[in-house]
Amino acid sequence: MSSSVYLRRRIVNVIALTLSGLATLLGLVFLAWILWVTLKNGFGAIGPRLFTKITAYADQGGLSNAIVGSLIMDLMALLICAPIGVLAGTFLAEYANRTRLGATIRFLNDILLSAPSIVLGLFVYVIVVLPMSKLTHGAVSFSGFAGAIALALIGLPVIVRTTDEMLQLVPGTLREATLSLGIPQWKSTVQVLMRAATSGIVTGVLLALARLAGETAPLLFTAFGNNFMTVHPLDKMESLPVAIYQYTNDPSPDLHAIAWAGALLITLFVLALSLLTRLLFTRHKVRYD
Amino acid sequence: MPAADTIPSSDQRSRTDARHDAWFRGLLKFCALLVLAALLGAALSTLWGGREVLFKDGFHFLASDAWNPVSDDYGALAPIFGTLVTSLIALVLAVPVSFGIALFLTEIAPTWLRGPVATAIELLASIPSIIYGMWGLFVFVPFMASIEPMLSDTLGKLPLVGKLFEGPPLGLGLLTAGIVLAVMILPFICSVMREVFQTVPVRLKESSYALGSTTWEVVWDIVLPYTRSAVIGGIFLGLGRALGETMAVTFVLGNAYSITSSLLMPGTSISSSIANEFNEAVGTHRSALIALGFLLFVVTFVVLLIARLMLRRLARKEGH
Amino acid sequence: MFRLGALAVFVAAALGAVSAQATDITGAGSSFVYPVISKWSASYAEKTGNRVNYQSIGSGGGIAQIKAGTVDFGASDMPLDEATLAKFGLGQFPDVIGGIVPAFNVTGVAPGKLVLDGKTLAGIFLGTIAKWNDPAIAGLNPGLKLPDAKITVVHRSDGSGTSFNFTNYLSKVDATWKAKVGEGTAVNWPAGIGGKGNEGVSAYIRQIPNSIGYVEYAYALKNHIGYARMKNAAGKVVEPKTASFQAAAATADWAHAKNFNLLMTDAPGADAWPITATSWVIMYKQPKNAANSKVSFDFFKWAYENGQEQARSLDYVPLPASLVSQIESYWKTEFKQ
Numbered sequence: 001m002s003s004s005v006y007l008r009r010r011i012v013n014v015i016a017l018t019l020s021g022l023a024t025l026l027g028l029v030f031l032a033w034i035l036w037v038t039l040k041n042g043f044g045a046i047g048p049r050l051f052t053k054i055t056a057y058a059d060q061g062g063l064s065n066a067i068v069g070s071l072i073m074d075l076m077a078l079l080i081c082a083p084i085g086v087l088a089g090t091f092l093a094e095y096a097n098r099t100r101l102g103a104t105i106r107f108l109n110d111i112l113l114s115a116p117s118i119v120l121g122l123f124v125y126v127i128v129v130l131p132m133s134k135l136t137h138g139a140v141s142f143s144g145f146a147g148a149i150a151l152a153l154i155g156l157p158v159i160v161r162t163t164d165e166m167l168q169l170v171p172g173t174l175r176e177a178t179l180s181l182g183i184p185q186w187k188s189t190v191q192v193l194m195r196a197a198t199s200g201i202v203t204g205v206l207l208a209l210a211r212l213a214g215e216t217a218p219l220l221f222t223a224f225g226n227n228f229m230t231v232h233p234l235d236k237m238e239s240l241p242v243a244i245y246q247y248t249n250d251p252s253p254d255l256h257a258i259a260w261a262g263a264l265l266i267t268l269f270v271l272a273l274s275l276l277t278r279l280l281f282t283r284h285k286v287r288y289d
Numbered sequence: 290m291p292a293a294d295t296i297p298s299s300d301q302r303s304r305t306d307a308r309h310d311a312w313f314r315g316l317l318k319f320c321a322l323l324v325l326a327a328l329l330g331a332a333l334s335t336l337w338g339g340r341e342v343l344f345k346d347g348f349h350f351l352a353s354d355a356w357n358p359v360s361d362d363y364g365a366l367a368p369i370f371g372t373l374v375t376s377l378i379a380l381v382l383a384v385p386v387s388f389g390i391a392l393f394l395t396e397i398a399p400t401w402l403r404g405p406v407a408t409a410i411e412l413l414a415s416i417p418s419i420i421y422g423m424w425g426l427f428v429f430v431p432f433m434a435s436i437e438p439m440l441s442d443t444l445g446k447l448p449l450v451g452k453l454f455e456g457p458p459l460g461l462g463l464l465t466a467g468i469v470l471a472v473m474i475l476p477f478i479c480s481v482m483r484e485v486f487q488t489v490p491v492r493l494k495e496s497s498y499a500l501g502s503t504t505w506e507v508v509w510d511i512v513l514p515y516t517r518s519a520v521i522g523g524i525f526l527g528l529g530r531a532l533g534e535t536m537a538v539t540f541v542l543g544n545a546y547s548i549t550s551s552l553l554m555p556g557t558s559i560s561s562s563i564a565n566e567f568n569e570a571v572g573t574h575r576s577a578l579i580a581l582g583f584l585l586f587v588v589t590f591v592v593l594l595i596a597r598l599m600l601r602r603l604a605r606k607e608g609h
Numbered sequence: 610m611f612r613l614g615a616l617a618v619f620v621a622a623a624l625g626a627v628s629a630q631a632t633d634i635t636g637a638g639s640s641f642v643y644p645v646i647s648k649w650s651a652s653y654a655e656k657t658g659n660r661v662n663y664q665s666i667g668s669g670g671g672i673a674q675i676k677a678g679t680v681d682f683g684a685s686d687m688p689l690d691e692a693t694l695a696k697f698g699l700g701q702f703p704d705v706i707g708g709i710v711p712a713f714n715v716t717g718v719a720p721g722k723l724v725l726d727g728k729t730l731a732g733i734f735l736g737t738i739a740k741w742n743d744p745a746i747a748g749l750n751p752g753l754k755l756p757d758a759k760i761t762v763v764h765r766s767d768g769s770g771t772s773f774n775f776t777n778y779l780s781k782v783d784a785t786w787k788a789k790v791g792e793g794t795a796v797n798w799p800a801g802i803g804g805k806g807n808e809g810v811s812a813y814i815r816q817i818p819n820s821i822g823y824v825e826y827a828y829a830l831k832n833h834i835g836y837a838r839m840k841n842a843a844g845k846v847v848e849p850k851t852a853s854f855q856a857a858a859a860t861a862d863w864a865h866a867k868n869f870n871l872l873m874t875d876a877p878g879a880d881a882w883p884i885t886a887t888s889w890v891i892m893y894k895q896p897k898n899a900a901n902s903k904v905s906f907d908f909f910k911w912a913y914e915n916g917q918e919q920a921r922s923l924d925y926v927p928l929p930a931s932l933v934s935q936i937e938s939y940w941k942t943e944f945k946q
Contacts, residue, residue: 009503009506010503012503012505013503013504013505013506016392016504016505016508016509017392017393017397017504017505019389020388020389020390020392020393020397021389021393021397022389023385023386023387023388023389023390023393024389024390024393024394024398024406024410026386027386027390027409027410027413027475027476027479028406028409028410030413030472030475031409031410031412031413033424033428034413034416034420034421034424034472035412035416037424037427037428038416038420038424055647056647056650056651056654057651058644058647058648058651061651083320084320084323084324085320085324087316087317087320087321088317088320088321088323088324090317091314091317091318091320091321092321094317095314095317095318096318096321101321104325105321105322105324105325107593107597108324108325108328108329109324109328110525110529110589110593111328111332111529111586111589111590111593112324112327112328112331113525113526113529113530113533114528114529114530114531114532114533114585114589115328115331115533115582115585115586115589116533116535116559116560116563116564116582116585117533117535118535118560118563118564118567118582119331119335119563119579119582119585120331122334122335122338122579122582123330123331123334123335126334127330127334129679130677130679133677133678133679137897138678138679138897138898141679141680142635142679153327153331156324156327157324157529158526160321160324161522161525161526162481162484162522162526164522165481165485165518165519165522165523166484166485166488166519168518168519169485169488169516169519170488171490184306184307184309184310185310185313185314186309186310186312186313186314189313199484199487200484200485200488203480203481203484206411207411207414207476207477207480207526209415210411210414210415210476211414211530213415213417214415214416214417214418214419214420215417215418216417216418216419216536217535217536217564220568220664220666220670221666221670224635224637224664224666225662225664226662226664227647227650227651227660227662227663228633228654228660228662236635236662236664240417241417241419242664244417244419244420245419246643246664246665248419248423248806248808249640249643249665249806249807249808250643250644251644251807251825251827251828251830251831251832251923251924252644252831252923253831253832256808259423260420260423263416263417263419263420263423266415266416266417267412267415267416267417269415270412270414270415271408271412271415274408274411274415275408278408355797356797357796357797358768358793358794358795358796358797359790359791359792359793359796359797360791360797422805423808426804426805426808426809426812427812430812430816431816434816434817457761459761459802459817460816460817461802461813539766539767539805540804540805540809543766543802543803544766544802544803544804544805545798545801545802545803546797555802555803561766564767565766565767565768565795565803565805566767566768566794566795567667567669567670567768568640568666568667568668568669568670568767568768569667569668569669569670569767569768569769569770569794569795570669570768570794570795571669571672571673574768574795575669575673
């Protein structure tokens, strides 16, 4: 009797573990499949011209201005949304966990998560692009800066959500221990709790980056795009997703190859950044024991 | 130590500490309120932009499945239907798979394998959505077209669920879009699950192992309940992306303004309608698309509210 | 801290140098003309140093942006009407010509072999002609072996000038289409599935046997998609090619079209391709920024004179000389330069 129960438990265990292995395999298969298709289609375009030529030259062009623009706007967006997101998430987890305000903001943040990116782009168009244009009499309208704000709005809720969750998982004992030492709450939050949750918070920031780095729709009406090279944040600025979007619409198959190669670049860019950040932030991983 | 010397200074210190605490708290609150402002601003701007259509003829926009830009007659039923169905398919597929991967990465895989596989899965999140769309269009749709006759022949013959799998095997449609969405949201759900599974105190798990639990029982009975709220947070993260995704869905959904019972038929979704038509739309048409954007806020609100209420009931049942 | 410091320096630097170079001008709109305008822009920048930054955000976007004054010129696949032009103080003129072709994938029918006319095409897209061996199609194609198979219609899902010209043509030749569906960048399609962009439509046509759709000529040519020949208004069967697009442009009655408000679909010429299209550049008659406006005119003048070869290489057709001179006199009389 007891051995049959034991056998059943073992069988369930083996089935569950096998399924979880298969799930992992499935995820990896999809990744390999998509990367393979991207690589196969973009292979013909991979070469130095991607990095040396601007998009203006179309068939003979590359992506250099788009790469520079994406780097600038993605980093600017992170500089805007990471601090705000982490601090807001901290507020939710540490100061407003069981308050009505906390619950409301948490709920609205989840809605913001699913706001269609094009709508957020339009919002930034109305509150940043149009006023700037009025203010400068048309000298500055669409800009890399406006693009970065739109992207930041897309990354923000991801960071808030993950920071909040990760901080809540830090055991209450750690909070009590630091507070009982007489350390002020802000110090305890910044130096102990946020540090304990670093790995999780970094994951959140990286997920945000991964999400905003591939966005096209919100950039069309904010950063606009630029066929020429520019590094000025108040200039109209090209980005990889917008360049990909334009190239896939083009009749020429050569340009489709550049579009696929550009997609590969975005993926590699996020990969590189994520490896780097992990190296920097997760050397001292905290265990809660 | 003479008490008279230390008391004023510690008093002073606690006063500065209190002031710093108040500032810090104020800063955090300000940031949190920015999130609130961003959402309200975005939602109100769509409400304003779509007012012309939203409040025309009472609830016509909400109750009609017509979509005719020529006669300016718009109804949001078909896009709402497509959004809900594709997101639901995506969740149903992505949640168990993400859970499986997170389980594999935290409990089963050898340590040297964990980092690389976890990074690989997260890479899925960094593939731009337009590439999901192109991959879907050129590779996945033909693949689905090749297996759909099989689906219709097997699942399509079943009572009740059979209706879901009827129709011509075109490869595109609600099911295909749901699967592509599932792959897209998988890394979001999975990363959060993996991250929070790692935070479960080892002593909790080890005491359970010591009592003779199997790995599965430890995960199901200890890890999952301990991290439940964060896991649900991760699922919301995925749901959010599924509801709002545009480019990828647009390429594989078939974009027909119709409501069908079969998952193999083409449909449309709120965000893909906006992405499809916004660039060329003028006047009332543009207003109708912005109104759709507002409706997505409302739909998300309702979906999340229902999810919250269900969770609360669940929690009450368990006596929390 | 380092981050904040860097940000502060960054913002300060950004605010320090607000104005961009004076010779940079910006245009936005139609994706139909994006390839040729960006090609012109690259050569023009090499010749003159002036940079024309054109982005294809869609005709609707182009119109909205020129109205908002955020760009120096807009480009639209749909001409603006008299009232709108007058209200905003705008003028418009055509830039380049292209064709739209019905594309199909029917087992046993070679590309270029199928012949259709406007009424039949309308019937197919209405869903009333549902099979390939329908007498209407068979009658136009004696000797062609057409299968007894259901037709799958593929249309554009995104709003587009291509759809606008296509539906405009169907409305001109078929009263039922006009009454039931009408014309627009997006319409309520009575049948079929929608693919995003030229690439979406052509991918579906390739993947789905016995399907038919429509794509831009340049796209069909460069991607080797089988297209049909059409019987035009004069009753002659024509092939889509440069000469037949030019014939359509030449026989269209531009002289009597105020503000060039004329669509070239169903043109009367004997050799005219029936679904020929152009797009319109839209500019302020009294520009806020006179210097930029001057460069814009200079750019299009340069394009009319020197950009023809490039336009041909991208499978567009340059405007006929008579039309160019008409445009240049329109500039003189209507715009403050």
